[in-house]
Amino acid sequence: MSDETQNDLRERLERASEEHDGAAAESVLDSVSSADAIRAVSQMSEEGRAALLASLPTERAAALVEQIPDAQAVEIFDDLAPDAAARIITELPSAEQADLLGDLSREDAEAILASMSPEDAREARVLTRYADDVAGGLMVTELLAYPEDFTVEQVVSDLRANAETYQDYDVQYAYVVDRRHRLRGVLPMRKLLLAPPSQPIRELMVRNPVSVRDDASLDELRELFDKHRFFGVPVVDRRGALLGVIQRAGVEEALAERTDDEYRKALGIVGGEELRSMPLLVRSRRRLAWLSVNIMLNIIAASVIALYQDTLSAVIALAVFLPIISDMSGCSGNQAVAVSMRELSLGLVRPGDVFRVWLKEVAVGLVNGVVLGGLIAAAAWLWKGNAWLGLVVGAALALNTLISVSIGGTVPLL
Amino acid sequence: MSDETQNDLRERLERASEEHDGAAAESVLDSVSSADAIRAVSQMSEEGRAALLASLPTERAAALVEQIPDAQAVEIFDDLAPDAAARIITELPSAEQADLLGDLSREDAEAILASMSPEDAREARVLTRYADDVAGGLMVTELLAYPEDFTVEQVVSDLRANAETYQDYDVQYAYVVDRRHRLRGVLPMRKLLLAPPSQPIRELMVRNPVSVRDDASLDELRELFDKHRFFGVPVVDRRGALLGVIQRAGVEEALAERTDDEYRKALGIVGGEELRSMPLLVRSRRRLAWLSVNIMLNIIAASVIALYQDTLSAVIALAVFLPIISDMSGCSGNQAVAVSMRELSLGLVRPGDVFRVWLKEVAVGLVNGVVLGGLIAAAAWLWKGNAWLGLVVGAALALNTLISVSIGGTVPLL
Numbered sequence A, B: 001m002s003d004e005t006q007n008d009l010r011e012r013l014e015r016a017s018e019e020h021d022g023a024a025a026e027s028v029l030d031s032v033s034s035a036d037a038i039r040a041v042s043q044m045s046e047e048g049r050a051a052l053l054a055s056l057p058t059e060r061a062a063a064l065v066e067q068i069p070d071a072q073a074v075e076i077f078d079d080l081a082p083d084a085a086a087r088i089i090t091e092l093p094s095a096e097q098a099d100l101l102g103d104l105s106r107e108d109a110e111a112i113l114a115s116m117s118p119e120d121a122r123e124a125r126v127l128t129r130y131a132d133d134v135a136g137g138l139m140v141t142e143l144l145a146y147p148e149d150f151t152v153e154q155v156v157s158d159l160r161a162n163a164e165t166y167q168d169y170d171v172q173y174a175y176v177v178d179r180r181h182r183l184r185g186v187l188p189m190r191k192l193l194l195a196p197p198s199q200p201i202r203e204l205m206v207r208n209p210v211s212v213r214d215d216a217s218l219d220e221l222r223e224l225f226d227k228h229r230f231f232g233v234p235v236v237d238r239r240g241a242l243l244g245v246i247q248r249a250g251v252e253e254a255l256a257e258r259t260d261d262e263y264r265k266a267l268g269i270v271g272g273e274e275l276r277s278m279p280l281l282v283r284s285r286r287r288l289a290w291l292s293v294n295i296m297l298n299i300i301a302a303s304v305i306a307l308y309q310d311t312l313s314a315v316i317a318l319a320v321f322l323p324i325i326s327d328m329s330g331c332s333g334n335q336a337v338a339v340s341m342r343e344l345s346l347g348l349v350r351p352g353d354v355f356r357v358w359l360k361e362v363a364v365g366l367v368n369g370v371v372l373g374g375l376i377a378a379a380a381w382l383w384k385g386n387a388w389l390g391l392v393v394g395a396a397l398a399l400n401t402l403i404s405v406s407i408g409g410t411v412p413l414l
Helices: A003-018 A022-030 A034-042 A046-055 A058-067 A071-080 A081-091 A096-105 A106-115 A118-126 A152-161 A191-195 A218-227 A248-266 A279-308 A309-314 A317-346 A352-385 A387-413 B003-018 B022-030 B034-042 B046-055 B059-065 B070-079 B081-091 B092-101 B106-115 B120-127 B153-159 B189-194 B218-227 B248-266 B281-307 B309-316 B319-347 B351-384 B387-413
Strands: A144-146 A173-177 A183-188 A231-238 A242-247 B145-149 B174-177 B183-188 B230-238 B243-249
Touching: A003 A022, A003 A034, A003 A046, A022 A046, A022 B309, A034 A058, A046 A058, A046 A071, A058 A096, A071 A096, A071 A106, A071 B153, A081 A096, A081 A106, A096 B230, A106 A118, A118 B243, A144 A152, A152 A191, A152 B189, A173 A242, A173 B183, A183 A191, A183 A231, A183 B387, A191 B034, A191 B189, A218 A248, A218 B034, A231 B070, A242 A248, A248 B248, A279 A309, A279 B319, A309 A317, A309 B092, A309 B230, A317 A352, A317 A387, A317 B248, A317 B309, A352 A387, A352 B120, A352 B174, A352 B281, B003 B022, B003 B034, B003 B046, B003 B183, B022 B046, B034 B243, B046 B059, B046 B070, B046 B081, B059 B081, B059 B092, B070 B092, B070 B106, B081 B092, B081 B106, B092 B106, B092 B120, B106 B120, B106 B145, B145 B153, B153 B189, B174 B243, B183 B189, B183 B230, B218 B248, B243 B248, B248 B319, B281 B309, B309 B319, B319 B351, B319 B387, B351 B387
Parallel strands: A144 A173, B145 B174
Antiparallel strands: A173 A183, A231 A242, B174 B183, B230 B243
């Protein structure tokens, strides 16, 4: 889509939402691909986005909220009236509800919860209690659960009666619970196909199914899904009551999100997500938070160099090589960071492996330090015709490389 | 798991595989969590891993191959005898087969294909024709397909007869095809529950289902799954024949892999995956590939500084500040890279948006350049008591920051 059409699209959306013409806004959104729509929405002003959501029919607004980045959705909900926000949030899948409410300020979240129906608010409140990287925060509560004394016929007639609702559920299993809603078994849907209508599901279910506690960590969940080929696993509280289902896709998404986060941090974006649609000062402040710490470290390093000012002015060529040494060892350190984070995300290393990783990095650091140090030494020698200068500069680079890969490789494991 | 137990685990695996005692190796693997097992395997030597796979029962070996990183699996298959490799590969899901064969050298892959059954080899060959980021390379070929003149009863009896095989299939739909295997419809499994046995599935199926062509790109797939809530979408060739199914989870995994790859590149790991279990020289060479380009750029930059050697020796304090300026602007550039890659992966920007992104970066660059430049200017002034020095150093940092965020923010979009 060309820039002109993109701008035109954004303007049509802005106009429709200023005029509170939800139908027009909806037809604009429907006339383009979902990717183009999201890009146009992300280029609207914060108020424009809030006006758009307020004017759209509730279900369409919810569908849009699901697609835009969380950080942007949070901004919009800050600006929406609590009852409009509550209407949209009620339409979202449970896990998204919890994410969004959890990211809002406590005050805003409470105002929205107060505008929701008591039943919906109670359910949402339960989910927001969980951190977003434990089973309780990642699970969905849209699931099929039947009492253990139900028959095949009763289940099938419930499926038939609620087919409309259930088709949004990504489930291949029904769960069987006792009177106190404790998980008793899992009922593969295909078993319903083969059983006589009058058979109690108790006789068909798989007993003692694999389940996870609501406080299971993301790493525990990864391990569980690595071990079993399940598509989803039931989540229970400490009394064994069924709370929700954790899906493989949900765990994979959370793991990818965590990797993204770690890489962003490694590249110096630390204060949470930054999108270019955010206000300038927010974006500047987030980057400065990290840069200002870094500049302090740099000034400390510089003051060490300053101690040798007399040496520097005697051999001014050293000054020319200082930035090279500093930059190159920084780059070597970054590479070590990248490899450690990759190995962490693949589960090949753990915090306890610091020493082993360090030995591996020292080996690479020695080889690369000698090669790069040799290169720069040769450059210095050829350039200045001074072999000693080459030796000093090369040795400094080799030593710095060794130190920086040691730090870069091990710090992510600490 | 402590380091001692981890070492002990690795040694037990090595001993069992040296003695070709597959049963012992299997019981060692089964005695620990899958994550511990993978970590132990990744710490074995390359030959040790090949010996382990050769000694394990085929199915257990295939399960292990599925869990270890692809780069490691490829190394192992280089070392395995073609017939042992073929036996293990035959057990893998189709998409993994294709990935692995595609990553091997053409020679090794051909040797393995020649040892597979003609039928399996033919199927694997079809899949390896595809790049691993298009629908054909990401699809699974494990699916349920029935001729359109089948009845509910015929489908149900096939399901019952093959329940064992099908339970590894992550499918909620069966596909309906005509005599030339062209996709005609999709049959939601739950419809089978509610229909009389004699009804032809043609009357139950959803006609004209959404499908993708085998050459659809990863971005097209992302857009498709953003738009529809489907769990899987059938893949067809240009004649409309059903080839496989592309699953939401497969697309998400490929997208996460692509993001990982981009971040690794941003941090200077460019020659493909690096794992610390790889031989030292491979690891060194991959890092040096990037570092040696970088050192050349650095030497060019240094030669500019060298032109001003006389100025430098006159104001030696400038030399102390040069590494700070170089490092800080590098960091600012990295932050801009991180934000651009994040926005790319969220679909908020596209190559055409270079100018808009650049304007956004210039704004942040100006603010942060002025703040950081002011800080370093103040430091220079206080330290050396020379306001002019502060001004020069501060202005240099501000200007460099502006240039580096412009480059860092826009280059990922080109």
